Amino acid sequence: MSHQATVKPKLRRTPHEEVGPMYPVVKPVDRGYDLTLNPKNGERAQGQIVYLSGRVIDTNGEPIAGAKVELWQTNMHGRYDHPADPNPAPLDENFEGFGSAVTDAEGRYAFKTVKPAAYPASAPGWWRPPHIHFDVESDYSRLCTQMYFPGEKLNDEDFLIARHRKIGDGELIVAKPAPLPAGAEPDAVALTFDLILNARLR
Template sequence: MSKDLSRRNLLKKLAVAIPVGIVGKSALAKTCGITPEQTEGPFYPIADQLDKNTDLTKVTGRSAQALGEVCFIAGVVQDEFCQPIPGALVEIWQACVTGKYNHPADPNPAKIDPNFQYWGRTVTDKNGEYLFKTIVPGAYPATSTWVRPPHIHFKVHLRGYEELTTQMYWKGNPLNKNDRILQSMSMRERELVEVDFSDRRGSPYGQFNLTLKAL
């Protein structure tokens, strides 16, 4: 964990905005919908990087901050009975504000942001919680007729559970309606991956819980 981003301190700061009960204990009888699997896409990070932390807005050794709107994404990794799962590895990767990935296979001519850390990872704490600080990614062309809406790729794994690869979206973004990946999903599935970032008490944040299937 980097010094500049203590998950515990940030969660404390955000606690006023995160409803108790979402992050926390749930009755065993309650069931949580398994987060739908989505394509990994072609831009899963292949190059190692110095920073392997949860603050994607800063790169070690560079003084400037990443361009774009800063946001926080917090959530719980849980099982289908809504029981938190500690110790799960959570990886995220995404485009920078211009819609460009830091990946040699990305044909997008948009500019790379050298001050953005294009991927991060963490391990869920004893309450199954994780937190990332990042920026809202730009949209980018997938084909000549299809623009991918802002989204963040997630991969979560822990022994004893099916590995989950999925994507998270900004609820209400107009590009969501024409996204071929989102539109291939049921309404219920879309609800599980479209996150509301409209609450702006302090820094904007979204609550994205990830529900794994036990093996």
């Protein structure tokens, strides 16, 4: 007989979203921490710099070391660097819309990126709020989700966010303000966002 079902997790799992059609077809060669630097020419991406960091933890609150964290997003104009993106907004050749990292012993990850913009979605009148897609993989669990920015008006009109708010998970997908790192750009923002995966069954 298993007693696994009697162990109640301490935390709610971060809500799942589909991978969606904008997962990169071609990933940048440089998959490091900084999405805002074009390694070919040393130029910087356009837009407001976002220092994004957080932890990958499980539903017991334990850090997950060695988890693979991938993220992808639009540039400051709301355009994905993806051949299937129907949005006519401009591309930014200096912005890498994809990053990948591996969590440290405390489950931490960090990226330097720019704030993505809203873009028109599949239904008339529906604009996706600025968001960042995540795909996180531990040796036990996997989570695909989307992170939103605090205080965005469009957050209150978004169909996908509404689904999570309805069951009390709305706060789990919105990043929180964090202290800016030393030497940050004048208009930069810092955010923290934890990703909570299912705990290993014992």
